Amino acid sequence: LEAGAxxxxxxxARRNLTDRIxxxxxxxxxxxxxxLAVAVIAGIVYEVIHxxxxxxxxxxxxxxxxxxxxxxxxxxxxxxxxxxxVVTSAIALIFAAPISIAISIYLTxxxxxxxxxxxxxxxxxxxxxxxxxxxxxxxxxxGPFMHDTIEPALQSVLxxxxxxxxxxxxxxxxxxxxxxxxxxxPIITSVTREVFETVPGDLKEGAYALGATRWEMVREVVLPxxxxxxxxxxxxxxxxxxxxxxxxxxxxGGATAINRSLFHTGGTMAAQIAAQFQGAPGALQKPSLxxxxxxxxxxxxxxxxxxxxxxxxxxxxxxxxxxxxxxxx
Amino acid sequence: xxxxxxxALLLDRGNLKRxxxxxxxxxxxxxxxxxxxxxxxxxxxxxxxxxxxxxxxIHFLTTPTGLFGDTSGGISNAIVGSAIMxxxxxxxxxxxxxLVAIYTTEFAGPRFGHAVRFVLDILNGVPTIxxxxxxxxxxxxxxxxxxxxxxxxxxxxxxxIVARTAQEVLTLVPANLKEAAHALGIAHWRSTVRITVPTxxxxxxxxxxxxxxxxxxxxxxxxxxxxxxxQGVLTEPGEALASIPIFIFQSSESPSPEAxxxxxxxxxxxxxxxxxxxxxxRAFYARSRKRMGA
Numbered sequence: 001l002e003a004g005a006x007x008x009x010x011x012x013a014r015r016n017l018t019d020r021i022x023x024x025x026x027x028x029x030x031x032x033x034x035x036l037a038v039a040v041i042a043g044i045v046y047e048v049i050h051x052x053x054x055x056x057x058x059x060x061x062x063x064x065x066x067x068x069x070x071x072x073x074x075x076x077x078x079x080x081x082x083x084x085x086v087v088t089s090a091i092a093l094i095f096a097a098p099i100s101i102a103i104s105i106y107l108t109x110x111x112x113x114x115x116x117x118x119x120x121x122x123x124x125x126x127x128x129x130x131x132x133x134x135x136x137x138x139x140x141x142x143g144p145f146m147h148d149t150i151e152p153a154l155q156s157v158l159x160x161x162x163x164x165x166x167x168x169x170x171x172x173x174x175x176x177x178x179x180x181x182x183x184x185x186p187i188i189t190s191v192t193r194e195v196f197e198t199v200p201g202d203l204k205e206g207a208y209a210l211g212a213t214r215w216e217m218v219r220e221v222v223l224p225x226x227x228x229x230x231x232x233x234x235x236x237x238x239x240x241x242x243x244x245x246x247x248x249x250x251x252x253g254g255a256t257a258i259n260r261s262l263f264h265t266g267g268t269m270a271a272q273i274a275a276q277f278q279g280a281p282g283a284l285q286k287p288s289l290x291x292x293x294x295x296x297x298x299x300x301x302x303x304x305x306x307x308x309x310x311x312x313x314x315x316x317x318x319x320x321x322x323x324x325x326x327x328x329x
Numbered sequence: 330x331x332x333x334x335x336x337a338l339l340l341d342r343g344n345l346k347r348x349x350x351x352x353x354x355x356x357x358x359x360x361x362x363x364x365x366x367x368x369x370x371x372x373x374x375x376x377x378x379x380x381x382x383x384x385x386x387i388h389f390l391t392t393p394t395g396l397f398g399d400t401s402g403g404i405s406n407a408i409v410g411s412a413i414m415x416x417x418x419x420x421x422x423x424x425x426x427x428l429v430a431i432y433t434t435e436f437a438g439p440r441f442g443h444a445v446r447f448v449l450d451i452l453n454g455v456p457t458i459x460x461x462x463x464x465x466x467x468x469x470x471x472x473x474x475x476x477x478x479x480x481x482x483x484x485x486x487x488x489x490i491v492a493r494t495a496q497e498v499l500t501l502v503p504a505n506l507k508e509a510a511h512a513l514g515i516a517h518w519r520s521t522v523r524i525t526v527p528t529x530x531x532x533x534x535x536x537x538x539x540x541x542x543x544x545x546x547x548x549x550x551x552x553x554x555x556x557x558x559x560q561g562v563l564t565e566p567g568e569a570l571a572s573i574p575i576f577i578f579q580s581s582e583s584p585s586p587e588a589x590x591x592x593x594x595x596x597x598x599x600x601x602x603x604x605x606x607x608x609x610x611r612a613f614y615a616r617s618r619k620r621m622g623a
Binding site: 019022023025026027029030031032033034036037038040041043044047048050051099102103105106107109110111119121122123124125126128129130131132133134135136137139140141182185186189213214215216218236239242243244245246250270273274277278290293296297300301303304305308 | 348349351352355356358359360361362363365366367369370372373374376377380425426428429431432433435436437445447448449450451452453454455456457458459460461462463465466467470485488489492516517518519521522542543545546547548549552553556557574577578581582589592593596599600603604607611
């Protein structure tokens, strides 16, 4: 459209000065802003590597597997925090993904229509609570509850497992995992709910017409149709759990060694950076924390890219399906 | 879709009996899951209300934080600091985010627009503590902590939220409005500024409000960039400034019950601000979608 107007020399000459300046100005300014967004990503990668460089050259790739964090001997390794990050995020995902699917089933198939929107809004509000407040709640309410009730109960039933051994504790991997579950459940739910809503009504009615119960309809129609969305949403939630620094730092206890018991205190990469970066002494501690940050950044970017690709591929497949349907008609 | 209710003709026995039982169990589980999520929200907000309200007073809101360990002060310095840092961040992120969205929806080809969208999604997925390390290296290392550095980090966190929501609403603007403008010979920049953006205003405000709500409670980058500050109410962005999230974080780590009470009270202020902003943002969004007939 615009190109057509410009190619006409008469129109071009008649365009007044503000328009001759305004068009390239807006294009240039907005292009600059887009370039800035790209530059920020590049800048983040550069700065993190730059700060981490002394630790990268001192410890090399062995940093990843070194199970030590000793500021006195200046020997640092990522293993305790990699372990903590993987364990807490994995537990959070194992809890949050099924809970999110269940909430979405309730919101799209079960809830009375009057309740759907208010309940969905309340679940969304859970995502809006600042994580530092979740952490505060974790320290003062959830932690004592885990110590007094949940962990003794787990121990009495499953105490033979090494992950439930040792003394119950208010702070540790399990408390952090529960906080992360609360954090990521609304995030996963908002995506799965939206995907569930896009399932065509005639497919559902078809299942009912064949005599399916509601659950059978969900299992055979809604879940397969939404698979890409569910997986993508879960991985997005995983990304959020991996990167959460504050709430985890508040409740995980800040230990710098791997512990087999989930009740025990530990650390994650993000929480360790939050706890120690400011005022880190020595020549290698701050670079080592930035090295943790680099690993975390790689994790976060990979997880996000995979999630987006899955969600996108799912969408493409849907449009393909719709197209073939249209052609068949 | 309405599900089959009571089946008068289908007898509840044999295979169907088992299937109905499984169905019932799943329905109950799903309902419990939804109740659980709402209960956790009420539990957290309830705890904050219950424990924060007792410590909330005019004195608490209008007095700066005391020296370390002194809990007789309040959070006026934190309120002012948060307002300055979040305000500066909004001033940086909202115009830039809007411009990014305008570029991708009005000027860029589909391929480049897609690429920018992808970059924004990745930026949105970068852990905020990493954004903190970035700005630390950029502005604080070899220098000192400052409210300005913190606001740059908050702006980076806001940028993808503002830009992505703006993209979504700008693409909802009816094409016939733009085409009418072009047909009248109105320059592209003029139709963008005077027609496209105002039509989408409600949605744009939504994105901006949600972004502000999101960073108002952001703590991780502030620990690196603005956590060691002087006494009293400071307003100079060149200096490190107090903030509500850092106050909550530091008070929550303290062993003293008085500090915990103060943390709850500050959390009450923060949670009220964030939730109100969310509700207002949703209202704007609903109105704007209705206006654009989406």
